[in-house]
Amino acid sequence: MKVPLIWLQEFIDLPTTDVGELSDAFDMLGLTVENVEMIRPGWSDVLVGKVLEIAPHPNADKIRVCQVDTGSGPDQIICGAWNFEVGAMVPVAAPGAILPGDVEIGQRSIRGVESNGMICSEKELGLGDDHAGILVLDGDSEIGTPFADYVELPDVVFDLEVTPNRPDAMSMVGVARDLAAHFDITHRMPEIQMKTVEGSTDITIRVDDPVGCRRFTAREIIGVTVGPSPFNIRHRLHKIGVRSISNVVDITNYVMFELGHPLHAFDANSIAGARLVVKRASENETLVTLDGVERALTPDDLIIYDDDGPSSMSGTMGGARSEVSDATTRVLMEAASWDPPTIMYMSRRHDLRSEASTRFERGVDPNLADIANQRACAMVGALTGGEILDGAVDVISTPTFPAIVDLRLSDVERLLGSGFTVAAVSAILTRLGMEVEGSDPMVVTIPTYRPDVTRPADLIEEVARIHGLDNFEATLPSGLSGGLTPEQHRQRILQTSLTGAGLHQAVNLPFVSVEDLAHLGSELATSELLTVKNPLRDEESKLRPTMLPGLLNAIRYNLSYGLGSVGLFEIGKVFSSVPDEEDPRLPAQPDRVAWAVVGDVGTHTLGGTFLKADGAVSLALWRRLAKSLGLRDIEVRPSSAPGFHPGRTAEILLAGVPVGHVGELSPRTGRAFEISNRVAVAELDLAPLLRPVSPVEAKTPSLFPFIEFDLSFLVDESQNVSDLLAAMRVAGGELVERELVFDEFVSSDLGEKKAVAIRYRLRASDRTLTNDDAGPIRRTMIEAAQKTGAVLRGA
Amino acid sequence: MSFPNEQVETQGRSNLPPVVDPISALDRAISETPAAVAAVDSLEGLAMLESTLLGKESALGEVRRRMGQLDPVDRPKIGAKLNEAAEVINALLTARRAELEAEDEGRRVREESIDVTLQAITFPSGSLHLIQQTIDEVVDIFVALGYRVASGPEAELAWYNFDALNTPSTHPSRLESDTMYLDWGDPDDEVLLRTHTSPVQARWMEQHEPPVYIVVPGRSYRTDTIDATHLPVFHQIEGLAVDTDINFGDLRGTLLHFAREFFGPQSTVRMRPHFFPFTEPSAELDVSCFACDGGEPGCRVCGGSGWVELLGCGMVDPNVLEAVGYDPAQLTGFAFGMGVERLAMVRHGIETVRHFIDNDIRFLEQF
Secondary structure (H helix, E strand, O other): EEEEEHHHOOOOOOOOHHHHHHHHHHHHHHOOOEEEEEEEOEEEEEEEEEEEEEEEEOOOEEEEEEEEEEOOOHHHHEEEOOOOOOOEEEEEEEEEEEOOOOOEEEEEOOOEEEEOEOOOOOOOOOOOOOOOOOOOOEEEEEEEEEEEHOOOOOOEEEEOOOOOOOOOOOHHHHHHHHHHHHHHOEEEOOOOOOOEEEOOOOOOEEEEOOOOOOEEEEEEOOOOOOOOOOOHHHHHHHOEEEOOOOOHHHHHHHHHHHHHHOOOEEEEOHHHEEEEEEEOOOOOOOEOOOOOOOEEEEEEEEEEEOOOEEEEEEOOOOHHHHOOOOOOOEEEEEEEEHHHHHHHHHHHHHOOOHHHHHHHHHHHHHHHHHHHHOOOOOHHHHHHHHHHEEEEEEEEEEOOOOEEEEEEEHHHHHHOOOOOOOHHHHHHHEEEOEEEEEOEEEEEEOOOOOOOOOOHHHHHHHHHHOOOHHHHHOOOOOOOOOOOHHHHHHHHHHHHHHHHHOOOHHHHHHHHOOOHHHHHHOOOOHHHHHOOOOOHHHHOOOOOOHHHHHHHHHHHHHHOOOOEEEEEEEEEEOOOOOOOOOOOOEOOOOOOEEEEEEEEEEOOOOOOOOEEOHEEEEEEEHHHHHHHOOOOEEEEOOOOOOOEEEEEEEEEEEEEEEEEEEEEOOOOHHHHHOOOEEEEEEEHHHHHHHHOOOOOOOOOOOOOOOOEEEEOOOOOOOOOOOHHHHHHHHHHHHHEEEEEEEEEOOOHOOOOEEEEEEEEEEEOOOOOHHHHHHHHHHHHHHHHHOOOOOOEEOO | OOOOOOOOOOOOOOOOOOOOOHHHHHHHHHHHHHHHHOOOOOOOHHHHHHHHHHHHOOHHHHHHHHHHHOOOHHHHHHHHHHHHHHHHHHHHHHHHHHHHHHHHHHHHHHHHOOOOOOOEEEOOEEOOOHHHHHHHHHHHHHHHHHEOOOOOOOEHHHHHOOHHOOOOOOHHOOOOOOOOOOOOOOOOOEEOOOOOOOOOHHOOOOOOOOEEEEEEEEEEEEEOOOOOOOOOOOEEEEEEEEOOOOHHHHHHHHHHHHHHHHHHHOOEEEEEEEEOOOEEEEEEEEEEEOOOOOOOOOOOOOOOOOEEEEEEEEEEHHHHHHHHHOOOOOOOEEEEEEEEEHHHHHHOOOOOHHHHHHHOEEEHOOO
16 A cells, blocks of 8 residues: 555654655554655746736737746746636746756747746646646645645655555554554544535435445535546545546545545435445346446345446445536435455456455444545535535444453463563553553453454454564574484485486476377376366366376477487376375375486486487386385386386386386377487386385395306397396395396397396305306206296307 | 306426526626616516516526525525525615606606596486475474474365464455365365465374474465466475464574574574464564675665565464364464575576476576
């Protein structure tokens, strides 16, 4: 909310006008300063002057010769505008004055008549767009006053962020009240001098919805002349960014910003049947609002009806039918108290957020309604010549009483620490307009403009706020014991393992498109996807059941910027519409780790790298990860999954339980994501990987010499080498220290076979092995290999 | 098949020429050695010469082998000579070895220099996402203070996301314009994408006895259009402390400690009253600008104000404690929540939050 300092000062005598000090005060009160605007006059040497005489120009029809007094006797000024008469008060730029745009005013002769300065328009002073005539000021302005003083310049406009719990601070008076508490001084309300005439309005008011409308006050003003507002009102509204419309409408806005209570002015002659009824709308009703938009109403909308149907939307925007216009002579001034949630839903439903709705949805004090009404009527009476009928309407359908809360000093100390006294707490609350009686407990009566304060905790917040949050000593709780869980610790290890292999961690939005899922060749039915009911964009409507599309899109993105080698991994949730096993009220949402790698991998030398990402690289990444995490009881078996290359993919099982797939992207999916090279991919459930493993039992390395021998076999091309290795490992027993597959190839010479060469190293823990030991073991291992169908080469 | 480690014993024997006079043979060996040593110009050659001069087939070897056959009277004299010859030869060899090693060192240093400025070999090195790095760093600060790390579901019951956190049924944050609801489950037990990490507070307190000291990093979701400062999915870190004697000073002290750990020991904080449904009193915490000395006009971090808005915090509202079955008459607590993207952005001068989800390696690998 924008607060011009000079307007604010009407209600408080501030101990400082230093912008920095005031900003700090606002910040400490929780009225955070978002912006400070310094407004300076764009001119110098412009004074308020009075037009003493007007005579025709001897040599021209369209301009006149004026005698103007700016405090030092009459000066002759030629003026081309005709919107003023003798006696008018006007801004006068004397010779030597500078106007916006560095225009210097001089003494000059116009068509043979001397002119000593210029009478200015709003536009010439940079105060508005009105160029139709010169700026005519209020009659009670003083001759010779610097015009800058008259328009309250220079001024400072503070833009305050008012939190939703503080409707009381949404006005000049409310801000003054908070500052008064902060500085421990007083503030004041505007003086209301409402002169009324005898008579009662013939308009009747009925409230059918006492929840939606707690109070409805109305006054009728007759004999109103609608026209432009006086300049000082227009200029104050201009400073806070409010457009001037007409005197009557401007006054409703002015009083809303001054006191915090929104108002609405009806053209009383336009109220059909001279009757207003407040009730919820029916289906199929429409209402054209002030902005000319026809709105379809719902039964949740709270509407003011007249005999012709819906007339005005409560608390958000008036209706076009009863709008105040230039022809209006009778005004019905309304100040009503609307139910906050009703206004919140209605303003959002109709996309009608206004200054009024913002206040009502936070909670405007019903006990302020008639004060605001009187203030507005008094101003309309004073500025439009209207007469206020003394018979006012005040329908109180639900009275609002102040809350009374018991507050104990011990509760204050429990929340805020020691060092507070009853006297200090009472003093702070009193400064905020609360009444405090007794000491333990303090019985606190809370003014109705503070609907947010209903409990001891709320009062304690007020004590802390006025005490100053920065005035609390900084302490630390002691005696805690925390730490990462084994799973959290293992996730760090997992992260390090993957980054150590050269992968970069990606973060994708956890949504997926149906097209991308189709690219994977996923058989996942769309009905199994978890969907968002109210997505802002279609891209954010379906939650991902797999991590792969996000990673593949990220690879495509990087490739499109010329990066040839991209290695990414991601940790996050996937979602499905299946109920979660642990909490069936929720959909399943397991954590996964996934990667996608394309291009060069491994150590890079000047000549490039030896390795290109593919299924084998993916499996190597998996083995590295499994090693880092100390995983045991791992089974790797040929398998496939949507998007994976069926011949280059393994399913991983931990302790016999499948945890995911590691391998290569299928060529078809690669094409769909516009990736032409092979992609190493994997997607694994995170929880089983992070499950703590039992500590490794150490083996003492043998210090005895070893024996090595190589074996080469032919096996069926379709057979897994792991079967062969496992058989030989069993046959070799404890003496096998190391096995190393150092060659594997398929050649047309070998038929449907592939050749595998393995180097074995045997070593005993307690003696030096001899050929007599090695020979029989070697023979046993060969026999075991042959049982798997392998044929020893070169035998 | 080969057994490379088998030890093979050398069986070599040669027929030795007769030695007439051991003393003169040793003298000759002594006198000839300096020239022979000087003539060697490599360490390999020196090793060969050493075996020629001192090995079994050398003059010294010959004399040593025949010692047993000598007249016992001559043995001490010849033995002494043998030792002298060995000492002299060894000394010459050692000296020459040192010379050759120095030469070799000099040559290698001359010939083997590499361009140390050239990145000829690069080991793979990836990176954790800046979001992850930031989360891990913040989490570690609180773990060191004795906090535990909690997590919870992202598809969450509206009850935990709102009701348990004292958010009225009419609060605007519940509107579909702010919160993503899921097309799933029982319509009376609405499931949504959590709008903050705070529901984990309620879940943790339901499942654990006090005291509670936790931090909760995680994803949050809001109906937002992507722009420079907004993402529909972002990360938060939430903190919660509930104990028998927690007060506002503890909140202030904890966050001051955090600010100093994260932004440097010179940091100060200020707190501004604010509003959150789940805390009372509530505040926003600013940290003194770490990029300028405070109030430098046009500072990229603080914009000249000297303060950087960091997080929201407050004392846990008694209604929140009650909702999870804690007794607000016995327990008090504080809570705070910060945006991870924002922390990273202010610290690293990142101009748009989009970078966090583009996964552009050129962005990621900087950190």
